[in-house]
Amino acid sequence: MTLREIADLLDARVLAGEKHLDTEVKTAFSADLMSDVLAFAKPGSIMITGLTNPQIVRIASIVDNSAILIVRGKIPPDETITLAEELDIPVLSTKYILFETSGRLYANGIIGCVRKIEGPGSVIPL
């Protein structure tokens, strides 16, 4: 799906990175724990989170997320948006909760970055 299609599907507001809406997204990682995003998110995936602080943008830049999708209708502080523009990371915000957001994207063909974490350090790839 493109970011534009994701925004339409979830009735999301585009808060940064309007020019990247044609970017194609195939995978996602949902988490409110940034250490897990660092550990498991794959390049090109969309980060789905309920956090809104500027660190989410830096994390997205580190793991090469294609975009950040903020859930539960949260609107990030200005610092987060400014940083997102600076680091060129699109930010979307939807009113749907994390579960609904993930489910709707999954139903439309977006899959997780990894399927399962079996044990310490072992990741079951897709």
Added chain:
Amino acid sequence: MSQKCEFSFPVEGENFDDAGKVSVEIKRLLKGLGITGDILRRTAIATYESEVNIISYAWQGTIDVRVTDDNILINIQDSGPGIIDIEQAMQQGYSTANDRIREMGFGAGMGLFNIKNCSDGFEILSEINKGTLLKILINR
């Protein structure tokens, strides 16, 4: 002949607002040196977790990066309370984080574990009430 490049950044304890800033800059510099893909990614992740560790637990610290043709060596030296039980600190899920750290999306006891997972070589030396030195080696 081996080419070398070194850079060093200070990190201030409890400066939560800037968490990750140094790591984003280090990633940008490494990219400029032609480092890409999995190696860039693992280095950036290990650096980020280390930076968050300094901010969360130490008084101050420095992140030194040395890049050669063969590898990337990252030394993270902090002055701080030190780690009492390194083996325990390495365990997934063990954490002494406060609310401020958790609000940021960290402090779930994944940091050192993530760092080790990203590294080809990994060593921690710690002295109580002095500080901690973390050495990370990533092969190119």
